[in-house]
Amino acid sequence: MSIQVETTVNSILSVLQLPMQQVEEIVALAHKILENNLLPQQFNLQPKRIVGLIFEQPSHRTKNSFSSAAMWLGANILDLSDSYRDSRLRGESLSDFCHTAECYVDCLVVRSSNSELITQINELVKIPVINAGNGHNEHPTQAIADFSVIQKNCPDLKNLKISLIGCLQTSRCANSLALLLAPLQPRILMICPSELALKQEYQSIAQNRGATFQHSLSLSDALNDDVLYFTGGTFLEDFADISEYERYHQWFTFPLAFLKDLSPQATILHPLPRGFELSSDVDNDRRVGIFDQVRHGLAVRKAILANLLGAML
Known part of the structure; x- marks a missing residue:
């Protein structure tokens, strides 16, 4: 097994692509959100953004915190998980599914038991992709x-x-x-x-x-x-x-x-x-x-989505 790291500007596939300065900037923004020093109306997501979710595996905290973060920012959510499973069962190519999905959403949050799926999707689409857990590799x-x-x-x-x-x-x-x-x-x-x-x-x-x-x-x-x-x-x-x-x-x-x-x-x-x-x-x-991890997880995902969706303070 080898770990492939994409040097993508917007996508978050691995911590290896994130310089510590960028991690600290995300965390600093998350801390401001946690302390109520930044409120949803201070972000300007125009036009209204749509976050796509592809969760091939069950998830409580990660899926719901991304959903909650998107709603807090004023974005909409499109859960593509069932569509992805149906598409694959019917034999549609991953390429066709992804090129269709990126017509609907502004970014994709993906969790899969297949450790390579995140990279494959990221290579196919022109929108940001966030790794929400890929097999036993990373989160x-x-x-x-x-x-x-x-x-x-x-x-x-x-x-x-x-x-x-x-x-x-x-x-x-x-x-x-x-x-x-x-x-x-x-x-x-x-x-x-x-x-x-x-x-x-x-x-x-x-x-x-x-x-x-x-x-x-x-x-x-x-x-x-x-x-x-x-x-x-x-x-x-x-x-x-x-x-x-x-x-x-x-x-x-x-x-x-x-x-x-x-x-x-x-x-x-x-x-x-x-x-x-x-x-x-x-x-x-x-x-x-x-449960601090849960609270910080929500704030971090708010900060990440705000950056990826082009929010401006």
């Missing part, structure tokens, strides 16, 4: 949302210590976050069985960008970290097959006792959905930022 807008929360909670990002905890080999959220943070030279501790660590390809790219990786089987090694980022591990979809699920899923049941020894300055994150790897009993702990 760039989630990484920007996660970075937004981390930046808010850890103003000094130098020497950031972050633990990625869970089934990392299939976590597109962990992949994108590691790649995005890498230029800041973080120490990334992977807490999981070694065979479930981030794929070597992603580790190598992140290392070349400045990250340092360590590995551990013990949650106690994360007690002094700035960020504990839990991923999946208790859903069948987190694993390659059912035998792998049966072998490992119980490993990801973490006790609540670790909270009493955890640094009071730590931030606990999870991109959701969560199984039993992180109990809802922790939600009242001020260090838990799970």
Whole structure:
């Protein structure tokens, strides 16, 4: 497998195409939106824009936050998901579907189990394409949302210590976050069985960008970290097959006792959905930022759509 990065000005296919300055600009705009320092009427989307959605996989937060963001900006939404499935079942070429779709909408937000579909669509259309999750590869807008929360909670990002905890080999959220943070030279501790660590390809790219990786089987090694980022591990979809699920899923049941020894300055994150790897009993702990990720995710997607749709302040 190789990671192909398109150097497209408007599309967001991978965090690798986003300079840190651009990420920080998106996050700064998102923070202004969160603080109500920017309101919908301060954006000028003329003529009225239409955001197209192609979600081949189920989605709660990502699909609905893009929809909510578009509506907040005054744009309309056209859900092309059923049309895409029907088109493919009937044997229509991807090219014909895409060239038709771009007549209807101003940008496309795409999620697919096929890791190559995002790139294929982007090569076919002349409108911006946003990667809302491509297979087990990346989820760039989630990484920007996660970075937004981390930046808010850890103003000094130098020497950031972050633990990625869970089934990392299939976590597109962990992949994108590691790649995005890498230029800041973080120490990334992977807490999981070694065979479930981030794929070597992603580790190598992140290392070349400045990250340092360590590995551990013990949650106690994360007690002094700035960020504990839990991923999946208790859903069948987190694993390659059912035998792998049966072998490992119980490993990801973490006790609540670790909270009493955890640094009071730590931030606990999870991109959701969560199984039993992180109990809802922790939600009242001020260090838990799970629903901050949801709020920041919405604000980040507002900022991204505002930029891609040509909004002017």
